[in-house]
Structure formats: structure tokens, C-alpha cells
Amino acid sequence: MTATRSVLAAQATDFPRWFQDVISKAELADNGPVRGTMVVRPYGYGIWELLQEAMNRRIKATGAQNAYFPLLIPESYLQREAEHVEGFSPELAVVTHAGGKQLEEPAVIRPTSETVVGEYLAKWIQSYRDLPLLLNQWANVVRWELRPRLFLRTTEFLWQEGHTAHASAEDARAFATKILYDVYRQVMVDVLAIPVVVGRKTRRERFAGAVNTMTLEAMTGDGKALQMGTSHELGQNFARAFDIGYLSSEGRRELAWTTSWGSSTRMVGGLIMVHGDDNGLRVPPAVAPVQVVVLAVKDEAITAAHAIADELTAEGLRVTVDDRADQPFGRRAVNWELKGVPIRIEVGPRDLAANNATVVRRLRDSAKTAVNLTELTAHVVNAIEADQTHLLAEATARQTARITTVSTVDEAVDAAATGWARIPYDAVGEQGEDRLGESGITVRCLQRPDGGLPVEDNEPDLTAYVARSY
Amino acid sequence: MTATRSVLAAQATDFPRWFQDVISKAELADNGPVRGTMVVRPYGYGIWELLQEAMNRRIKATGAQNAYFPLLIPESYLQREAEHVEGFSPELAVVTHAGGKQLEEPAVIRPTSETVVGEYLAKWIQSYRDLPLLLNQWANVVRWELRPRLFLRTTEFLWQEGHTAHASAEDARAFATKILYDVYRQVMVDVLAIPVVVGRKTRRERFAGAVNTMTLEAMTGDGKALQMGTSHELGQNFARAFDIGYLSSEGRRELAWTTSWGSSTRMVGGLIMVHGDDNGLRVPPAVAPVQVVVLAVKDEAITAAHAIADELTAEGLRVTVDDRADQPFGRRAVNWELKGVPIRIEVGPRDLAANNATVVRRLRDSAKTAVNLTELTAHVVNAIEADQTHLLAEATARQTARITTVSTVDEAVDAAATGWARIPYDAVGEQGEDRLGESGITVRCLQRPDGGLPVEDNEPDLTAYVARSY
Ligand SMILES: [Zn+2]
Numbered sequence: 001m002t003a004t005r006s007v008l009a010a011q012a013t014d015f016p017r018w019f020q021d022v023i024s025k026a027e028l029a030d031n032g033p034v035r036g037t038m039v040v041r042p043y044g045y046g047i048w049e050l051l052q053e054a055m056n057r058r059i060k061a062t063g064a065q066n067a068y069f070p071l072l073i074p075e076s077y078l079q080r081e082a083e084h085v086e087g088f089s090p091e092l093a094v095v096t097h098a099g100g101k102q103l104e105e106p107a108v109i110r111p112t113s114e115t116v117v118g119e120y121l122a123k124w125i126q127s128y129r130d131l132p133l134l135l136n137q138w139a140n141v142v143r144w145e146l147r148p149r150l151f152l153r154t155t156e157f158l159w160q161e162g163h164t165a166h167a168s169a170e171d172a173r174a175f176a177t178k179i180l181y182d183v184y185r186q187v188m189v190d191v192l193a194i195p196v197v198v199g200r201k202t203r204r205e206r207f208a209g210a211v212n213t214m215t216l217e218a219m220t221g222d223g224k225a226l227q228m229g230t231s232h233e234l235g236q237n238f239a240r241a242f243d244i245g246y247l248s249s250e251g252r253r254e255l256a257w258t259t260s261w262g263s264s265t266r267m268v269g270g271l272i273m274v275h276g277d278d279n280g281l282r283v284p285p286a287v288a289p290v291q292v293v294v295l296a297v298k299d300e301a302i303t304a305a306h307a308i309a310d311e312l313t314a315e316g317l318r319v320t321v322d323d324r325a326d327q328p329f330g331r332r333a334v335n336w337e338l339k340g341v342p343i344r345i346e347v348g349p350r351d352l353a354a355n356n357a358t359v360v361r362r363l364r365d366s367a368k369t370a371v372n373l374t375e376l377t378a379h380v381v382n383a384i385e386a387d388q389t390h391l392l393a394e395a396t397a398r399q400t401a402r403i404t405t406v407s408t409v410d411e412a413v414d415a416a417a418t419g420w421a422r423i424p425y426d427a428v429g430e431q432g433e434d435r436l437g438e439s440g441i442t443v444r445c446l447q448r449p450d451g452g453l454p455v456e457d458n459e460p461d462l463t464a465y466v467a468r469s470y
Numbered sequence: 471m472t473a474t475r476s477v478l479a480a481q482a483t484d485f486p487r488w489f490q491d492v493i494s495k496a497e498l499a500d501n502g503p504v505r506g507t508m509v510v511r512p513y514g515y516g517i518w519e520l521l522q523e524a525m526n527r528r529i530k531a532t533g534a535q536n537a538y539f540p541l542l543i544p545e546s547y548l549q550r551e552a553e554h555v556e557g558f559s560p561e562l563a564v565v566t567h568a569g570g571k572q573l574e575e576p577a578v579i580r581p582t583s584e585t586v587v588g589e590y591l592a593k594w595i596q597s598y599r600d601l602p603l604l605l606n607q608w609a610n611v612v613r614w615e616l617r618p619r620l621f622l623r624t625t626e627f628l629w630q631e632g633h634t635a636h637a638s639a640e641d642a643r644a645f646a647t648k649i650l651y652d653v654y655r656q657v658m659v660d661v662l663a664i665p666v667v668v669g670r671k672t673r674r675e676r677f678a679g680a681v682n683t684m685t686l687e688a689m690t691g692d693g694k695a696l697q698m699g700t701s702h703e704l705g706q707n708f709a710r711a712f713d714i715g716y717l718s719s720e721g722r723r724e725l726a727w728t729t730s731w732g733s734s735t736r737m738v739g740g741l742i743m744v745h746g747d748d749n750g751l752r753v754p755p756a757v758a759p760v761q762v763v764v765l766a767v768k769d770e771a772i773t774a775a776h777a778i779a780d781e782l783t784a785e786g787l788r789v790t791v792d793d794r795a796d797q798p799f800g801r802r803a804v805n806w807e808l809k810g811v812p813i814r815i816e817v818g819p820r821d822l823a824a825n826n827a828t829v830v831r832r833l834r835d836s837a838k839t840a841v842n843l844t845e846l847t848a849h850v851v852n853a854i855e856a857d858q859t860h861l862l863a864e865a866t867a868r869q870t871a872r873i874t875t876v877s878t879v880d881e882a883v884d885a886a887a888t889g890w891a892r893i894p895y896d897a898v899g900e901q902g903e904d905r906l907g908e909s910g911i912t913v914r915c916l917q918r919p920d921g922g923l924p925v926e927d928n929e930p931d932l933t934a935y936v937a938r939s940y
């Protein structure tokens with residue numbers, strides 16, 4: 001399978017280039033015509049759809065309901081929350097003309113929807129009976145990026161953004177935390193097979209307008225960190241700015257407490273960067289648009305290939321037949337490998353003569369195993385399940401191996417050259433964050449000694465995870 | 471149930487006002503802050519999600535794959551197809567500034583994506599082996615509307631837009647027609663319970679850039695027409711403008727033939743206008759976010775209400791319990807009626823004493839029927855199925871009754887005051903279309919004598935359906 005190597009940069013040589021190559025050769029996405037935008041091709045979108053479905057189901061299980069808020073937000077809305085506007089102003093895309101005329105008030109394309117949702121929460125919430133109000137939307141947002149990169153940082157991206165209002169700070173915190181663990185971590189670990197370190201952002205890394213940002217960080221194949229999702233306690237900042245109030249059960253008017261939380265097409269970038277290898281993409285079975293490809297090596301095997309596929313499809317697997325027997329077999333095999341399809345079944349006249357098929361497990365060692373046709377379906381069903389688990393175990397082992405425990409900022413800088421550093425936050429502090437920043441390194445998140453979430457910025461004995469990041 | 475009447479305008483008095491009232495009182499949507507935009511609330515979005523799922527499944531069954539193209543399109547793209555830019559220019563929203571700077575080339579927010587998709591089809595298609603290429607996307611689009619109306623004509627709306635490329639005109643036509651019948655008509659009739667008249671648009675009503683626009687038209691409660699979806703043959707217009715070519719099996723370079731087709735949140739507007747009555751919305755069970763609501767009349771009935779709901783949920787129904795026994799029962803009942811929930815089950819102490827529950831079928835006559843608890847689940851399952859059918863039969867009967875066959879344009883104008891007119895197109899022609907237009911009436915579509923689709927503009931003996939429209 002050295003043929004693939006010629007089409008992809010090697011990970012060890014140039015990881016970012018390898019990333020771009022995979023996206024292009026596996027037909028996941030293309031650059032859009034407006035700088036920084038992205039065209040998601042069917043194979044990439046198929047992964048996103050399955051991921052979205054897994055996420056959406058878990059979001060609904062928390063009691064949140066989907067809704068849809070407008071793309072265009074009056075510019076003045078952004079200005080109502082001081083930190084929010086400061087954080088997002090440099091990234092806004094502004095509509096100044098529409099319907100052939102200059103607009104009286106320019107409209108911005110949403111970079112996120114706290115402001116417009118805030119306006120409606122204020123309208124819809126009257127009494128404590130209306131709380132908690134739990135909303136989510138699947139939408140596109142636009143943030144003008146200086147250094148765009150497909151899937152990771154695109155000018156337009158697809159995401160879900162949740163917005164909730166609660167009667168108390170405790171309730172808001174509990175819900176934001178539930179999303180973090182029961183929705184985001186579950187999807188990342190159980191569905192994407194990506195281990196994540198969960199923690200609290202430092203003050204400087206916080207979402208613009210939040211009092212607390214919680215994050216899930218994944219380790220990429222080159223030892224950097226990738227923020228996979230965030231959940232924010234917004235305190236009463238937006239409630240104050242948009243007057244989201246309610247009448248308490250005692251008849252007093254109170255301000256609500258709000259949260260917001262988001263996860264995006266960036267997760268697809270994470271999947272590529274965590275699981276990919278020098279031969280291309282490796283897609284976890286749970287989000288693989290094609291879980292099994294059955295290749296007919298020659299014309300004589302086409303009927304058998306379809307019969308095998310039918311049996312696997314009947315088991316609920318997502319199966320494709322590649323019966324382009326007039327095209328070179330080697331190139332077809334390499335292509336499916338590049339696309340990271342978990343199981344490849346090769347059927348040729350020789351296999352059939354022996355009542356066998358050849359099974360290749362992309363997520364393991366890609367060795368070729370002859371499997372008797374009578375056992376094939378059971379074999380594949382087991383392999384799919386085992387390989388989802390294997391992928392997670394592999395990523396977890398690498399993550400563990402590449403986190404170094406250190407005690408000074410200098411050591412952290414060294415360790416972050418090839419992986420992550422774990423360091424007492426007391427040895428870093430805001431000053432240490434400045435020094436790390438000079439080397440392009442950031443504190444990714446803070447954890448309590450037991451791995452739990454800090455509730456305040458200044459808790460003692462916190463552990464900081466420190467890394468370069470995408 | 472006269473209580474509802476006070477909150478809604480009567481349909482007969484002011485149908486557009488009734489429509490607005492229903493949207494607001496049933497909590498389907500709100501006006502957005504930027505003129506003409508829409509906030510889709512959870513109940514309205516719940517209908518859209520179910521509709522989307524039904525549509526998406528059928529789209530995929532045709533072999534089309536989902537993808538995602540960027541929101542922002544370079545202004546110059548629009549100008550490449552002359553009729554297209556003429557049709558859409560007045561409706562464009564333009565981003566002139568982004569990232570704190572003026573853009574070198576302004577970007578328009580997509581009003582539809584033929585142009586940007588065309589650019590990529592040209593890139594992706596090399597040979598006849600790549601055809602047909604069948605794509606679909608679920609997206610938001612923006613068209614600046616002079617007279618916006620929630621769900622029917624909003625500045626931003628949600629839709630799916632399909633884009634396909636084919637090797638021949640026949641293939642393109644066959645596919646556009648398949649979408650029309652096997653996807654759109656099926657969803658409208660079988661899922662939304664809305665009968666539609668399917669036909670070809672006249673030249674003046676055609677999509678900007680198409681050589682043929684096919685449409686599905688529904689009759690609203692006030693006898694107007696509503697275009698529910700369209701499928702277009704684009705000929706080689708976009709293939710020429712974007713150079714979508716392919717190498718034929720004989721090795722010659724040929725231009726492809728393309729199609730596009732779309733259906734939107736406007737269908738939710740259609741659902742409201744076709745099925746609603748003076749008491750509010752009536753939602754077809756197939757897209758009802760809540761198919762059954764179980765109302766506990768008093769506190770003592772709450773446990774029983776939940777037990778009933780559990781049993782119905784186990785049958786796969788979407789069920790909600792209203793156990794707000796501390797709030798007036800009448801108001802709760804009216805509210806669910808307003809929301810158009812197909813089946814309302816009322817459980818009070820008196821019902822329970824008789825081992826009964828009271829069933830009210832919103833899609834029939836709303837009479838109260840006592841049903842023994844042992845038979846309740848079967849009764850409801852049957853009712854749900856029968857009432858989906860009933861709704862379609864009712865809408866079909868009304869549509870048939872309100873179409874008048876006429877032979878002159880003057881008669882058509884008269885008939886269109888309260889319903890639709892059916893008239894030989896030979897008696898109308900382009901001149902007749904002008905005259906109809908003066909009375910705010912249009913030819914909605916043309917059919918062959920046998921009800922089939924005309925393949926050319928000038929076929930003889932075509933029947934025109936003529937109506938006022940939303
Ligand atoms: Zn392995």
C-alpha cells in the first residue's frame with residue numbers, strides 16, 4: 001500500500017500539509033470561492049450527518065428543544081454586551097446593502113447567537129414556570145478568519161449552539177456541566193472514539209461574555225491540542241444586557257442566569273487529525289458513511305460481491321459495493337484505504353473458489369485475512385464493534401504517552417514541543433500564560449487534583465494542561 | 471370551544487390576519503429583528519424537523535447525496551448567467567465589509583446556489599462516468615422581500631436545494647420529473663395531507679435561468695394558490711456559464727445538462743393555510759411534534775395520565791402529558807386545540823371511576839367520546855391513522871369543489887375571486903396572462919389534457935390553472 005504515500009505528505013514531515021492532502025484526496029471538502037469558506041463534499045458531509053444525529057439525540061435527551069433564529073442580527077444587538085462585542089467585532093461580516101438599497105442599520109451575519117436569542121428569551125420568559133428554557137439550534141455562523149484552515153477554522157462553519165435560561169446560578173452551572181459531560185464528552189468518546197481532557201478555561205481563554213468556559217480538548221496526531229467543544233456559564237451578563245427577567249414564585253422580579261454551548265464541523269477536523277495515518281483517513285465505524293466496502297476484484301465476482309453486501313446491509317451496516325472491475329484493483333483499494341472505510345472485503349475468483357472472502361481491517365493493521373463466506377457476516381459485525389473500541393484505546397494510549405508532567409514553565413515549553421504538559425497552575429499564573437504565549441503555547445484547561453471541574457478561577461492546587469493548538 | 475375565537479381572527483373575515491394569529495398563538499414563529507426575518511419557535515421547528523426527515527429520506531432514495539456549499543458567493547458568479555442575475559439582483563443582500571475591512575469583491579448571501587454549485591460541478595465532473603452527479607443541500611437562503619409574510623415569504627428561509635448534472639437533456643428531465651412526483655408530491659400528499667396540482671409553469675412564471683419550471687400548487691383555505699415546491703430543467707444554461715463539461719464515452723467533450731429543485735419552510739405555511747380552521751391549527755399526524763396530548767383534569771388523575779401516555783409512547787406515538795392541574799382546564803384544552811394536536815385525551819376522576827378516558831379528535835368534529843381504558847391505545851392508534859387520511863380527503867374535496875372550469879379570461883377572473891379556474895390555455899396565452907395580472911391573478915401551471923406534464927411551452931390543448939396566490 002505504498003502507493004498512497006505518493007499522494008499524501010507524510011505526517012512526520014509536514015502534518016498540516018498531510019491534513020490538507022487527506023481532505024482533498026479523500027474528497028471531504030474543498031476551499032470555497034470566498035476566502036476561508038468551505039465546500040463540504042458528500043463524503044465529508046456524510047460523516048457530519050452521522051455525527052450531528054448522535055449529538056442531536058443526546059441534546060434532545062437533556063430536554064432541550066430545537067428552534068431557529070435568524071442569520072442576520074442588527075449591529076446594535078452585538079454592542080449591548082461589552083465583552084461580547086469586543087471579542088467578536090474583528091470577525092464580523094456586515095451586510096450594508098440589501099434589496100438594492102443601503103440599509104438604515106447594517107446587519108451582521110451571526111458569529112454566534114447569544115444576542116438575538118437573548119432578545120427573544122426576554123420576550124418569552126414571564127415567570128419562574130417558564131424556566132428552565134432550553135433551546136438549541138443547528139445553523140451556520142460566520143467569523144472572518146485571518147488564517148483559515150478547512151474544518152478547523154473556516155470563515156463559515158456549521159454548528160449547533162445551545163442557549164438556556166435558568167432561575168439560579170446553580171441550575172445554570174449544572175446544566176452547562178451536563179451538556180459538557182453527558183452530551184459532548186459522550187459523543188466525542190463513544191461516537192468519535194476521541195479521548196478528551198475536560199476542564200475549565202483560564203480567564204484569558206474564556207468566551208467573550210462568559211463567566212466560565214468549560215472545554216473538551218483532544219490531542220492531534222502531531223501532539224497539539226484541538227478544542228472540540230465548549231460550554232459556557234454566562235452568569236447574568238446577557239440577562240442584564242437583554243433584560244431576561246422572570247417573576248419568582250414569591251412574586252419578585254429576578255434576572256435569569258443563562259448558558260450557551262457549541263460544537264461544530266471542527267469535530268470532523270478533529271476526527272481526521274486524531275485518527276488519520278500516513279495512508280489517509282481512518283473513520284470510526286459509528287460515523288462512517290461507508291462502514292464496509294465490498295470490492296469485486298474481477299467481473300466474475302460482481303454477483304457474489306452484491307450478495308455479500310446485501311447480507312451485511314440486512315444486519316444494519318452501511319455498505320457499498322465497488323464493482324468497477326474494469327478499473328485497476330490496486331488503485332481502487334488504495335482509494336478506499338485513503339477514505340478510511342473501516343472494513344474492506346475483497347472478492348475475487350480465487351477467493352470464491354475457496355468459498356472465502358478477504359477481509360482487511362483499516363483501523364487495525366490492514367493485514368489480509370481469508371474468511372469463510374458462511375462466517376463472513378458475523379466476522380464483520382464483530383470487527384466493526386471491536387475496531388471502534390480499538391480506535392479509542394489507541395488514541396487514549398497515545399494521548400497518555402504524550403502528556404508530560406512538569407513543574408516549571410520552561411519545562412512546559414519544552415514538553416509542548418512534541419506533546420502536552422501537565423503542570424500545577426500555581427507555577428504558571430497569568431504571567432506564565434504570557435510567557436507561554438510567546439512560544440505559541442496556551443493553557444488549554446484547568447482541572448482539580450481529582451480531575452474534576454474547578455468552580456472558580458482562583459482555586460488552589462489546580463492542574464493546567466498546556467499545549468500548542470490548532 | 472368558543473373561547474379560541476376571541477384570540478383568533480375568523481378565517482372568513484380576514485384570512486391573512488387569522489394566519490398571523492395562528493402562528494403567534496400556537497407559538498410557531500415570531501418576526502425576527504431584521505425586517506422580514508423569522509424566528510422559528512420549537513413547536514414550529516418540530517413540524518419542520520419531521521417534514522425535513524420525510525423529505526430527506528425520499529431525496530436520498532433517488533440516489534442524491536447531501537453536501538454543503540458556502541453561504542457567501544462572489545458577486546461576479548451571479549452575473550455569469552444573464553437571466554439568473556436579472557431575476558435575483560433586486561433581492562440580494564450584500565456583504566461589503568468583513569473582518570474590519572472593505573472587501574475587494576463584495577459577496578452576496580446566496581439567494582439560491584446554482585452559481586456556486588455550478589463552479590464545483592465543473593471542477594468535479596471529468597468524464598461521462600461521473601454522471602449523473604446528484605447533490606442536495608439543506609441550507610438557509612436570503613432574498614430581500616418587499617412584502618414579507620411569516621413562513622410564506624421571509625427574507626431568510628430554510629430549504630433544501632437539489633442540484634444535478636446529467637449527460638443528456640432526457641436524463642435531466644427524467645430526474646427533475648422524478649423529484650417532482652416521487653419526492654415532492656409524495657411528501658405533500660402522503661405526509662402533509664395536502665393535495666397538489668402538478669404542472670408546468672408558463673414562460674413568464676419560470677425560474678430565472680431555467681428552460682422549464684415544474685410546480686406543485688396547493689389550495690389554501692381562502693381559495694388561493696400556494697406554490698409548494700418547484701423542480702427546474704436548466705438546460706445547458708448553467709453548464710455553459712460555468713463550463714460544466716465532460717468527456718463522452720466516444721472521447722468528445724460535451725456540455726452537461728443540469729437541474730435544480732427546491733422546497734422550503736413555506737410548506738409549513740401551506741400546512742397552516744390548508745388545514746387550519748377557526749379554532750386554530752390542525753397538524754397532520756405524520757408531522758405532528760405532539761400527536762397525542764393526555765390532559766390530567768385534576769391532580770388525582772396525574773398518575774393515570776402518565777400511565778396512558780407511557781402505553782401510547784410504547785406504540786411509537788409522540789405523546790405529551792399536560793399535568794398542570796393547578797391551571798384552568800378549559801384554557802389548557804383550548805390551547806392544545808389551537809396547537810392542532812391531533813388527539814386530545816382528557817382524564818378526570820369521573821372518567822377514571824368509569825374506567826374510561828375522554829377522546830377528542832381535533833382533525834374530525836372534536837366531539838367527546840368516552841373510551842374504555844382497555845381499548846384506549848388501539849382506539850388512538852386507529853384514530854391517528856384514519857385522521858391522517860381524513861385530512862387529505864377533506865382538503866381534496868375542498869380543492870375539487872372550488873375549481874371552476876371556464877372558457878374565457880373574464881370568467882377566469884370571476885372564478886378566481888373565490889377559488890381557482892381551469893381554462894384552456896389557448897383561450898389565455900401571453901396576452902391573457904397580462905390581463906389576469908391586472909387583477910392580481912396568475913396562471914399557476916399548465917397540464918396536458920390527461921393531467922400530465924407538457925414538455926414544451928407551445929403544446930396545443932393545454933389546461934391552465936388560474937388563481938390568486940400567496
Ligand atoms: Zn491500531
Ligand SMILES: [Zn+2]
Nearest residue numbers: 833834835864
Ligand atoms: Zn373533517
